[in-house]
Amino acid sequence: MAKPAVVLVGADKGGVGKTTVSRALLDYFIAHDISTRAFDTEAPKGTLRRFHPNVSEVVDITTATDQMKIFDTLANTTAQVTVIDVRAGLLSTTLRALRDIGFLEAVKKNQISFTVFHILGPSIASLSEIDDTAPFMDDAHYILVRNFINSTTFFEWDPATYNSYFKKIKDAHDITVPKLNEMACEQVEVASVPYVSFIANKGASGQAASFSFVLRGYVRHWLGNVWAEFDRVKLIDLVAAEQPRKGAARQAETKAAG
Amino acid sequence: MQRRTPIFIVTSSRPRVGKTLIARALVEYFCAQSRPVAGYDVNPDEFTLLEYLPSYTAAASLRDTQGEMTLFDALIMPDEVPKVVDLAHNQLDRFFRVMQEVNFVVEARRRAIMPIVLFLADADDRARRGYAMLGDRFPNCTLVAVLNEAVPQIERYRKFFPPSPRGGAAVSIPALTAVLRSIVDRPRFSFLDYAAKVTDTTAELYTWIRCVFLTFRAIELRAVLDDVHPELRQSA
Numbered sequence: 007m008a009k010p011a012v013v014l015v016g017a018d019k020g021g022v023g024k025t026t027v028s029r030a031l032l033d034y035f036i037a038h039d040i041s042t043r044a045f046d047t048e049a050p051k052g053t054l055r056r057f058h059p060n061v062s063e064v065v066d067i068t069t070a071t072d073q074m075k076i077f078d079t080l081a082n083t084t085a086q087v088t089v090i091d092v093r094a095g096l097l098s099t100t101l102r103a104l105r106d107i108g109f110l111e112a113v114k115k116n117q118i119s120f121t122v123f124h125i126l127g128p129s130i131a132s133l134s135e136i137d138d139t140a141p142f143m144d145d146a147h148y149i150l151v152r153n154f155i156n157s158t159t160f161f162e163w164d165p166a167t168y169n170s171y172f173k174k175i176k177d178a179h180d181i182t183v184p185k186l187n188e189m190a191c192e193q194v195e196v197a198s199v200p201y202v203s204f205i206a207n208k209g210a211s212g213q214a215a216s217f218s219f220v221l222r223g224y225v226r227h228w229l230g231n232v233w234a235e236f237d238r239v240k241l242i243d244l245v246a247a248e249q250p251r252k253g254a255a256r257q258a259e260t261k262a263a264g
Numbered sequence: 265m266q267r268r269t270p271i272f273i274v275t276s277s278r279p280r281v282g283k284t285l286i287a288r289a290l291v292e293y294f295c296a297q298s299r300p301v302a303g304y305d306v307n308p309d310e311f312t313l314l315e316y317l318p319s320y321t322a323a324a325s326l327r328d329t330q331g332e333m334t335l336f337d338a339l340i341m342p343d344e345v346p347k348v349v350d351l352a353h354n355q356l357d358r359f360f361r362v363m364q365e366v367n368f369v370v371e372a373r374r375r376a377i378m379p380i381v382l383f384l385a386d387a388d389d390r391a392r393r394g395y396a397m398l399g400d401r402f403p404n405c406t407l408v409a410v411l412n413e414a415v416p417q418i419e420r421y422r423k424f425f426p427p428s429p430r431g432g433a434a435v436s437i438p439a440l441t442a443v444l445r446s447i448v449d450r451p452r453f454s455f456l457d458y459a460a461k462v463t464d465t466t467a468e469l470y471t472w473i474r475c476v477f478l479t480f481r482a483i484e485l486r487a488v489l490d491d492v493h494p495e496l497r498q499s500a
Contacts, residue, residue: 187329
């Protein structure tokens with residue numbers, strides 16, 4: 007089996023559609039037959055858990071007991087991928103905690119694959135978050151997500167500013183989550199089912215549902231685009247394949263610089 | 265074999281080329297064969313089809329998602345009722361954008377529904393581009409250009425509406441003389457009522473109706489043959 011993979015989904019700010027990305031990720035891994043478990047840190051209510059009750063557990067990532075629950079089990083869980091939906095504002099804190107418990111060290115030693123999806127909101131302020139997270143990203147796969155799902159306007163970013171931030175992290179990828187029709191978005195929320203179930207017109211326990219064909223079409227189209235972005239950054243390779251880590255790339259780079 | 269249900273989408277890139285006339289004749293074409301039919305009038309300004317055929321037609325709107333749902337959820341219903349959509353030129357982009365985004369053609373095929381687009385041609389370059397765009401974006405949809413001879417010198421522009429892979433060559437609809445046009449444009453005029461009453465079957469309007477209905481039948485046949493056996497289309 008490939009080494010265990012941890013996928014962190016976070017943002018320093020609330021309301022940027024973080025859980026949307028987690029849900030699309032869970033659907034993606036499940037569709038690719040990758041065994042997956044998820045931790046929802048929105049304690050106590052747990053938004054992610056509402057959509058994916060079978061694979062999600064609600065935890066409080068700031069406590070040592072729950073950190074143990076997540077990270078001490080990595081070696082012996084049957085799940086290949088562990089997705090952690092980090093509550094708004096806790097991304098930097100969580101990364102710091104991961105360093106303190108030696109998790110980042112294990113990543114460096116190539117024992118664990120570590121991927122971070124950093125969801126960015128549509129304001130220029132959120133770019134400064136990259137400064138806070140960058141120091142922890144040396145050995146992680148860092149994926150910046152420009153999330154348009156709820157937004158009606160384009161990002162008010164100047165591409166030059168964005169690129170200067172983006173370059174602060176070596177080998178960072180960026181993906182774009184397109185806008186989803188509001189009504190479709192709302193109906194999936196109301197139905198409380200994974201996107202894939204909504205598209206297949208199935209309710210929470212697999213029973214036939216009667217969602218609108220048009221809305222299902224919108225969701226299918228949207229999810230297809232999001233998955234194409236995951237494909238583009240070769241997400242499956244990042245989490246499920248044995249492969250030389252970025253160490254090699256970094257060495258090459260150091261050499262080039264010297 | 266399950267009988268396939270046609271959905272005719274009658275549209276154009278320009279106004280006043282005979283869209284609603286064709287849509288009216290289509291609805292009555294189904295009535296003439298005692299087949300069920302449902303018409304959808306997608307015009308933001310005035311519902312002409314609805315005025316002529318109120319008992320068969322519903323007004324539809326693409327103004328918001330709710331409207332899109334109402335229309336497309338009805339169109340995709342596997343109820344075996346043929347449907348006729350009178351689609352205003354200024355609603356064309358929106359209609360086909362939704363159609364593409366929700367993957368309508370694939371889902372329709374799965375439900376034994378055949379979407380057939382009748383594109384009313386005219387001399388304007390927008391019509392040529394609109395027709396080409398539909399052919400590009402919906403290669404699996406039956407697309408037929410309709411040359412309405414009431415549009416001045418339309419035959420000259422036939423070359424701008426080449427045969428589509430599904431649907432085949434453009435069809436021509438004879439022009440109605442001004443007098444006949446004023447008759448069929450009367451409120452509540454019905455082609456079927458007229459045909460039932462007429463005694464002289466060589467009368468111009470009667471001939472027109474027969475010609476148009478035969479054209480519709482040929483198009484329906486093309487669509488069925490395309491579905492079953494694409495090579496057979498040549499003979500239709």
